[in-house]
Amino acid sequence: MTPVLRLLARRLGISLIVLIGVSMLVFGIARVIPGDPARIALGPNASTEQIAKLRASLHLDESIFVQYGHFIKDLSRGDLGISLYTNRPVTTDIAQFLPATLELVLVAGVLMIAIGLPLGIWSARFRGRFADHIIRLVSLLGVSAPSFVWAVILMLLFAYYLPLFPIAGRITDTYTIESITGFLLIDTLIAGNFQAFLNAAWHIVLPAFALALSGIGQAARLTRANMIETWDKPYIEMAQAYGYAPARIANRFAFKPSMIPSLTIIGLDFAAMLGNAFLVEAVFAWPGLSRYGVAVILRKDLNAIIGTVLIISAAFLIVNLIIDLLIAFLNPRIRYSQRDVK
Amino acid sequence: MNRTMVILFRNPLSLLGLLLVTLVVVLAVFADFIAPFPEHRGAVVDFVYFNKAPTARNIMGTDLVGRDLFSRIIYAYRISLILGVVVLAIAVPIGVIVGLFAGYLGGKSEFVLMRLTDVFLSIPPLVLAIAMMGVLEPTLLNAMLAVTAMWWPWYARLVYNVARSEREEGYVLAAEVIGASKYHIVFREILPNCLPAIITKMTLDMGFVIIIASSLSFLGLGVQPPTPDLGSMVAEGARYLPDSWWLTVFPGLAILIAVFGFNLIGDALREILGAEQ
Amino acid sequence: MSANRPGSGEDTGSVKNGSMERNSSGALLDIRDLHLGFRGYTGYTKVLHGISLSINRGQRVALVGESGSGKSVTARIVLGLLQETRTARITGDVEFQGNDMSSLNASQRRALRGTRMSMIFQDPTSALNPVFTIGYQFTEVLRRVDEKLSKEAAYLRAAELLHTVSIPDPARVLDAYSFQLSGGMNQRIIIAMALANSPSLLIADEPGTALDVTVQAQTLQLMHDMVATHNTAVLFISHNLGVVREFADRVYVIYRGRIVEEGATQSVFESPGHAYTRALMAAVPRVTGGGIPDIDDESADFHDPCFTHDSPIAGTES
Secondary structure (H helix, E strand, O other), X not given: OHHHHHHHHHHHHHHHHHHHHHHHHHHHHHHOOOOOHHHHHHOOOOOHHHHHHHHHHOOOOOOHHHHHHHHHXXXXXXXOOEOOOOOOEHHHHHXXXXXXXXXXXXXXXXXXXXXXXXXXXXXXXXXXXXXXXXXXXXXXXXXXOOHHHHHHHHHHHHHHHOOOOOOOOOOOOOOOOOOOOOOHHHHHHHOOOHHHHHHHHHHHHHHHHHHHHHHHHHHHHHHHHHHHHHHOOHHHHXXXXXXXXXXXXXXXXXXXXXXXXXXXXXXXXXXXXXHHHHHHHHHHOOOOHHHHHHHHHHOOOHXXXXXXXXXXXXXXXXXXXXXXXXXXXXXXXXXXXXXXXX | OHHHHHHHHHOHHHHHHHHXXXXXXXXXXXXXXXXXXXXXXXXXXXXXXXXXXXXXXOOOOEOOOOOEHHHHHHHHHHHHHHHHHHHHHHHHHHHHXXXXXXXXHOHHHHHHHHHHHHHHHOOOHHHHHHHHHHHOOOOHHHHHHHHHHHHHHHHHHXXXXXXXHHOOOHHHHHHHXXXXXXXXXXXXXXXXXXXXXXXXXXXHHHHHHHHHHHHHHHOOOOOOOOOOOHHHHHHHHHOOOOOOOHHHHHHXXXXXXXXXXXXXXXXXXXXXXXXXX | OOOOOOOOOOXXXXXXXXXXXXXXXXXEEEEEEEEEEEEEOOEEEEEEEEEEEXXXXXXXXXXXXXXXXXXXXXXXXXXXXXXXXXXXXXXXXXXXXXXXXXXXXXXXXXXXXXXXXXXXXXXXXXXXXXXXXXXXHHHHHHHOOOOOOOHHXXXXXXXXXXXXXXXXXXXXXXXXXXXXXXHHHHHHHHHXXXXXXXXXXXXXXXXXXXXXXXXXXXXXXXXXXXXXXXXOXXXXXEOOHHHHHHHOOEEEEEEOOEEEEEEEHHHHHXXXXXXXXXXXXXXXOEOOEOOOOOOOOOOHHHHOOOEEOOOOOOOOOO
């Protein structure tokens, strides 16, 4: 399996370069900020000495390259600085808020795969028929609205008019669950509190669906398009000529090759949820990174902005890395160099 | 073009898309004549008709300070469309040029340009725009800038992939053999082959730009009040659910209708131009 | 529509209507007056205008014509694949081993494929699925007949079969993917797969055209020997008269959806009757140029009735 290891090493290398690039980009953006971040952070009543002190501690008086050097040095020690908004290390803040966001995104991602792919397969298999038209229409509608619109619509329909699901939050306040992983769905199970688990699951349904809807639509559309392209390949006609059941041809002989081009884009869609989570969290008062992110942005809290964007980008790169490995697993052309069996 | 017409008119969905987009464009362009209360696009207060459910006077109700929601949605369409056109008008040429040269030239410029593209693509789209808006002042111009910054890499990637495969095609080799300049090959030979994919993507992207821009203003990071914007209207109204449902439902549906229209046309174009993704 | 067509049905033993005007006792496949058209954007396009063709057990029959003449669609109707295309309109009779294909439903037609009939395609490498191993695909083929066949048994059987098509190291080939193997190797695999379940009819659609000439010749020779040992009938579709002459016992020449000439290979080649057949023969590759000679095909010659070399069999009706 050396080609896979080589691929992994290559991808890791590229990811690292890209991550450094991202840090430079974000750092650059944060430094073109109009106005003095120290003054904004301390408020209009701060004294000149206070501002000067903060400027010194943030290295704001030195050149941008020196500032970046300091930043990288701190970063390599796992130090993203102090948030001017919460007065805590940015890493602590992120550690507190990130799990809720990741939990939401992961559940939405599972929904996207579990619903989007089968819809796409069905749509391709029954191309041009009624089921296909309906699935295409619904999936196009799914991608035609931002997730906050779906969040509002789902909330109105299934929390207010039909009070099936809670309006906000991650779990009912009466449960106290010790935070181990930060993922409530896991922590409740570790605590052995099945009731609390169901409660948390009940809370996550609407936000996860709101977040997943456009991803489901996108995954279905993509799967359909690639399945249809694969359908014209000679090996599918060969499978038909050998009389395999249509469902088997679709689910196996056509699906696996067609997933290879789909996966990259599904990975990107999955990653886009990391951004869209901000919108859904705002609607459902989900205690994730969104509220923190928007708050620090409005307060021009540079350390926290940089930290948040970097962490999200790192998560994004990890997702892509996993997708690349998955593609290598599905695609033997990547696993084996060509023509090594003579 | 016979086939084009057949595809367009045989499929009721493409017709619907054409209809929706025409509707949105007409509303946006002729907002001054169509809006029942054109002055409500600005900071107007009407304490007689505030927070009213839809009536014959205000077919989509009124907002919290008594402005006609329908009028504001029409003006918000105008802002959205301007934003979409400007963003694509800047982002597409940048992305196309980067992608063409990276894909055709290869070597060092390919590595540098595509890694640069990867950097931008490695920040989830909305997050980059959010971060930029956080640093910049939230104005329409800056919103355009932020969305443009996250948009060009997609075109760079798209064109790069086409250009890289076209590089090996016979007609490019033939052009090289007869001594055509790089400039000629890139713009006269390779670019025309990318056009169907670019045009299809642009149509679909009109919708996505509207989505992203409204998302920014939903978070309070885009166009600022009193300028009407679909995203900030939904955000404002969400606090008054479920009683004042019209405050969120109509602006939300307005986004859906516009984006749906562009997506339907994009799909039809994809079929006509035979471009995939 | 056509209840009183003559039939042949030795396998099922069911009583068939109609007279025995045709020499049908040995007919494995009997196509009578087959019409095909497609509904499209621009209206209805007729592709086949009443084709009749019959193949006896173990017989090698070639269907010759240029591309677009209707060869491949005929093969796909025999396999029952085209019947599933909703834009296709098919009329006429196709009888395979006494089964009237038009009276079967989709899953009954499917049950015949891969078991009693199978097919070989133009390009062996693209006909094999690139993301599954040869062994996996071979196992699937063998399980068409024996559903419960274990993986080990299937691999053993597959290795045996690969051995018969002169593949020296079957175990390694079974673990490989198609893109790791040469085109000739893939073609051998395809031949082994196609004959694995001992079908009574093999349809070969321009087999190996994508391969280079020497490899194509080798694999055709192999196919020739293999069908002889299995006593498999072949419907051989080609535009290459040179190949047809060596391979087939009997030739049908198809032109624009009509059979224009039929007969024993030798007599068709020695005295081609129809203007189109003569044109085709004149087009056999020469150094100076190829392609079908530029003859005005609206000329009356090309609309001659079917030229048949063996008198008892009637030509096309219509």
